Each structure stands twice: as C-alpha cells, then as structure tokens.
Amino acid sequence: xxxxxxxxxxxxxxxxxxxxxxxxxxxxxxxxxxxxxxxxxxxxxxxxxxxxxxxxxxxxxxxxxxxxxxxxxxxxxxxxxxxxxxxxxxxxxxxxxxxxxxxxxxxxxxxxxxxxxxxxxxxxxxxxxxxxxxxxxxxxxxxxxxxxxxxxxxxxxxxxxxxxxxxxxxxxxxxxxxxxxxxxxxxxxxxxxxxxx
Amino acid sequence: xxxxxxxxxxxxxxxxxxxxxxxxxxxxxxxxxxxxxxxxxxxxxxxxxxxxxxxxxxxxxxxxxxxxxxxxxxxxxxxxxxxxxxxxxxxxxxxxxxxxxxxxxxxxxxxxxxxxxxxxxxxxxxxxxxxxxxxxxxxxxxxxxxxxxxxxxxxxxxxxxxxxxxxxxxxxxxxxxxxxxxxxxxxxxxxxxxxxxxxxxxxxxxxxxxxxxxxxxxxxxxxxxxxxxxxxxxxxxxxxxxxxxxxxxxxxxxxxxxxxxxxxxxxxxxxxxxxxxxxxxxxxxxxxxxxxxxxxxxxxxxxxxxxxxxxxxxxxxxxxxxxxxxxxxxxxxxxxxxxxxxxxxxxxxxxxxxxxxxxxxxxxxxxxxxxxxxxxxxxxxxxxxxxxxxxxxxxxxxxxxxxxxxxxxxxxxxxxxxxxxxxxxxxxxxxxx
Numbered sequence: 001x002x003x004x005x006x007x008x009x010x011x012x013x014x015x016x017x018x019x020x021x022x023x024x025x026x027x028x029x030x031x032x033x034x035x036x037x038x039x040x041x042x043x044x045x046x047x048x049x050x051x052x053x054x055x056x057x058x059x060x061x062x063x064x065x066x067x068x069x070x071x072x073x074x075x076x077x078x079x080x081x082x083x084x085x086x087x088x089x090x091x092x093x094x095x096x097x098x099x100x101x102x103x104x105x106x107x108x109x110x111x112x113x114x115x116x117x118x119x120x121x122x123x124x125x126x127x128x129x130x131x132x133x134x135x136x137x138x139x140x141x142x143x144x145x146x147x148x149x150x151x152x153x154x155x156x157x158x159x160x161x162x163x164x165x166x167x168x169x170x171x172x173x174x175x176x177x178x179x180x181x182x183x184x185x186x187x188x189x190x191x192x193x194x195x196x197x
Numbered sequence: 198x199x200x201x202x203x204x205x206x207x208x209x210x211x212x213x214x215x216x217x218x219x220x221x222x223x224x225x226x227x228x229x230x231x232x233x234x235x236x237x238x239x240x241x242x243x244x245x246x247x248x249x250x251x252x253x254x255x256x257x258x259x260x261x262x263x264x265x266x267x268x269x270x271x272x273x274x275x276x277x278x279x280x281x282x283x284x285x286x287x288x289x290x291x292x293x294x295x296x297x298x299x300x301x302x303x304x305x306x307x308x309x310x311x312x313x314x315x316x317x318x319x320x321x322x323x324x325x326x327x328x329x330x331x332x333x334x335x336x337x338x339x340x341x342x343x344x345x346x347x348x349x350x351x352x353x354x355x356x357x358x359x360x361x362x363x364x365x366x367x368x369x370x371x372x373x374x375x376x377x378x379x380x381x382x383x384x385x386x387x388x389x390x391x392x393x394x395x396x397x398x399x400x401x402x403x404x405x406x407x408x409x410x411x412x413x414x415x416x417x418x419x420x421x422x423x424x425x426x427x428x429x430x431x432x433x434x435x436x437x438x439x440x441x442x443x444x445x446x447x448x449x450x451x452x453x454x455x456x457x458x459x460x461x462x463x464x465x466x467x468x469x470x471x472x473x474x475x476x477x478x479x480x481x482x483x484x485x486x487x488x489x490x491x492x493x494x495x496x497x498x499x500x501x502x503x504x505x506x507x508x509x510x511x512x513x514x515x516x517x518x519x520x521x522x523x524x525x526x527x528x529x530x531x532x533x534x535x536x537x538x539x540x541x542x543x544x545x546x547x548x549x550x551x552x553x554x555x556x557x558x559x560x561x562x563x564x565x566x567x568x569x570x571x572x573x574x575x576x577x578x579x580x581x582x583x584x585x586x587x588x589x590x591x592x593x594x595x596x597x598x599x600x601x602x603x604x605x606x607x608x609x610x611x612x613x614x615x616x617x618x619x620x621x622x623x624x625x626x627x628x629x630x
Contacts, residue, residue, distance in 0.1 A: 026476065026477075029480065030473050030476040033262045033475060033476055036262065036263065037263055040263070040443055040446075040447035041447045041451055044440070044447060070256075072256050072443070073254035073255050073256050073258075073259065074254055075259075076253070076483075077254035079476065079479070079480070080253055080480050080487070081253070083476050083477060086477070086480075087477045087481055087484075090477055092477045093220045093222065093484065094220065094222075094537075095215075095218050095220045096533060096578070097218060098578060099216050099218070100217070111217050112218070114217060114219075115217065115218050115219045115223075118219055118223065118227065119219065119220060125230075125242065126242075129242030129245055130249075132242070132243070132246070133243075133246040159249075159250060159253065
C-alpha cells in the first residue's frame, strides 16, 4: 500500500475517534442535565405528596430524597465539565471576534495558534492540579457532608475527565491549525445561534 | 509596584487576552493566574482547582441548565405563530396597532425564556415578515423588536440574574421577583412610546385590520392560555416561596415538554436537539462563571478590589455620581463584551466598591441587568442586533439606529429605579417563604 495513503487513513481513523470522544462526552453531559431535571422533579412530587398527606392526616410523612441537593450539584459539575470539549468544537464558547475578524488571514492564523496555545496551557495546568485535588480527596477519604456521604473524589473525577478531554480537544485544534493552516475548531463563532445568549 | 499600576497592568492583560480572540472563560482564568503569580505567594494551582470545584457543584446554579432547556423547548414549539395570532386581534384599537405585538410578545416570551437573543429570534421570526407585509414602517418594526426583546434579561426567569445571584451570593428567587416590576414598567414605557409616536405619525401606521368579534378573539388566543398558565405557575411558585428557582425550573421543563407534545412539535429529534442545545449553552456559561469565581478569589488575594473600594470611598462621591460613572463604564464595556462577561467582571472586581459605597447589592443586580439590556442594542457587539441582522439582512448600524429611542427609554427606566429604588425592592420584600 502507498505510504501516503496509509497515513491519510490513519489520520482519518484518529480523527473519527477524536470526534467520537467529544460527542460521547457531550452526550454524557446532556444525560447529567436530564438526570438533574428528573431528580428535582421526583423531589418536587415527593414534597407535593407530603403536603397533601399533611393536610389529610395532620402529619407529614417527611418524604425526601436524601442529599438530593448535593447530588444535583454533582451532576451539574459533571455536566458543565464533560460538555466543555464538545461545546468548544461546536464553536459555542464566547470570544470577542471583533478585532480578529478585521485582521489579515495570516494574522488571524497566528492569533488562532496563540489562543489555542494559551487555552491548552491553562487547561493542562488546571487538569494537573485537579488531578492532585482528586488524589488528595481519595487518599484522605473526604466525604460529602450530606445524609448520604459520597466519597468526594467520585464527582471530582468527572471534572478531571472533562478537563482532560478539553485538553485533548485544544491540542487537537492546535495541531490541525498548524498543519492545515486553518482551525478545525469552529472559529466562525460570530454566527450566534439564537437560543444561546 | 504600586497598586494603581498593578490594576492598570492587569486591566491591560485582560484586554489583550480578550481582544486577541481568546475565549472569555480562558481570559478570566488567565488574568487571575497572572495576577496571583505576580503579586501574591498563594499556592496558585491548589487555589484554582479548589475554587472552581467549589463554584461548579452548586444547587442554586442547577436552575441555569433547566431554565435554558425550558427556553430551548419552547423555542422549538409553535409559540411564535400562536403569539402573533393570539395577540394581534386585541391590539387593533391601540394607536400603533400591531407594533405592540412585538412588545407584548417579547414580554410574554421573556417570562418563559431567560435570554434576550432567543426572545428577539422567536418573536421576530413571525412579526417581522407579517408586519412588513402590512406596510408598517420598518424602523419601528425593528426598533420595537430590538428594544423589547431585551426584556428577556430582566423578566424572570433570567439567565443573567442567575449568574449575578450565584456570583454575588444573592438569593436568585429574590432577584427574579425584583425583576418583575421594572420589567412591567419597561413594557408600559415602550408601549406608551409607540402610542405617542403613532399619534404623531398617524399616516404611517397602516389600518385595515379586520374587525374580529369578541368570541373569535378569545378563540384565537386560546393557544396562549397554557403559556400564560406556565408563566404564572413558575413565577407564582417562586414568589409564594413554595418552590426554589431550581424546583420551578424542573417543573417548567416538564410542563413545556407536555405543552409541545400537545401542540405536536415534540418528537425525538426536537427533544434531543433541545437538550443538547441547553447542555452547550449552560456549559459555556458555567465555564465563564468558573473563570469568574477564580478571578474573584485571585483578585481578593491581590487586594485590588478593596483598594479600589477605599479609593472610591476617599473620593466621597454621591451615589448618583458613582452610579452615573458606572453606567458609562458598563455601556462602553457592553459595546465590546456580551452581558454575562460584563456581569462577572463586575462581580469579581467592582462589588466591594459598590458595597463600600452603601449600595444594596441586591438592588444593584437589577441595575446592572438594565444596563446590560442597553448593551444588547449598542453596536458593534450587541446580541439583539446580531439576531435582527440575521432575520432581516439589514446592516447592523441601521438596526442599531432604529433601536436608539428604546436605548433612551432604558436609560430613563434606569434613572427611575435609582430615584425610586422601591420599584425593585417592593415585591421581593413582600415575598413568602
């Protein structure tokens, strides 16, 4: 087989798997948001049943999902971080494109590289210290304060995972920008979808 | 290094990062990191990880994705058609006629959606072509739409008030209720302006709407009834203290799904698109909030905000002078930045100064939101302008020019809440729970 063709195929396999990684973590995040809604709805229904039974029998049963506020918070953190890479790929993180869009293409390209370098650096640094945080929580058996004490490293790992996928997406964007001369990250973010802001 | 040059240096760093096209959240993190590294001995990475973790897992912030989701679901429903058909027969006797559809429609959609751009898109999708077809003056069509769509930010549920509440540890429920009266005040002012303008330019408002009997009017607006019930349910339960904003948001999502099921717009595809859209938007905002939380802590380490606060205190400015200066500052900032970024920058740096001056931070939240509303219709960066530009294909400056009267009306409303702060505080003070 032609060596060039082989590399092209290899890169497209890598490309496909990377895109799948971003998409899967995006859907994981969406699932977390679905779960938040479900959890809160169940709690609201339990409250309602409680109130009605309180009116009927004079004593509330005290139905409640233990630590549901804690769990909601954990799902929210997981959703926010797991969606980072996917949101980046979709060009939905806000940036100021006012000056960028008036630059010559060559300058724009340089600024893209600079932005991805800076963001990638910050994300790697952030991931490393989040890793240390998770490790510390694990070693010291830190628990969440609620009725159901969850080892805090479990929800924190979702944050770490999201940051690592974001770091991969930024490095991916940096490599493609340098190789292809244009970012595979969607830089056409001036087009603002109506539901967003 | 003196504190003044410290502040100026960090401000410069922020503008360079933002201006060179770095994502807002990363710019905030970057400035925080540089500020802490240069001017403090605090353990940088540890503070970063702990602060962001602490800011991200929050019960009250969970209202954010849920309200965004609710707006996404209704955005994909038939609401904009229903709004036009349901509102227009009632408004034909008012001077300005169907122009009021833009204002009332925006007011109603604002009460189910937390975003001003979504409001502009939903209402404008239907009203721009319909009003254009009937020959209404174009500048008034786009002016009323651009101006009243900004109500999406103020009338609860409001994404930007959630952001402010979380960043300043104010009660989101109180902020929501605080936005109600100023929101209604603005609706009245906008409608009043349209009435006066139409009486002065009577020839430019086309007549010829069919006379619709009362029974028919009610029949045409019956599709709006579920939405009105949804609004009263969500706002009422928060006001009475039965439900927290997060609870109300979850119920709102469920009811919106039921509503769009009945109107036949809910299917697997729209459901998943709405959920994924909400995930992306709330991720974008949560990341900016995480950056802002870190920036707030980093700034507190450097001592800049308290230094600014005592500097302002030493100037002995009156409230009016301080608020005037802040308004000018925000309007300029808002020309280049989106509303959420303006709010989080305010909360990380300016809050201590505001509290030092004896301004109620709760009231200040509504004040900031009205200023941010103004920034939605100022060029070159104004999200309502972008949306209307997309809908009409008109030049952005043309849209901005049509919105100028509404910018001035917002300014008057701002002056009114400064002079009569009880417009903001009256309802929250009477809240249950």
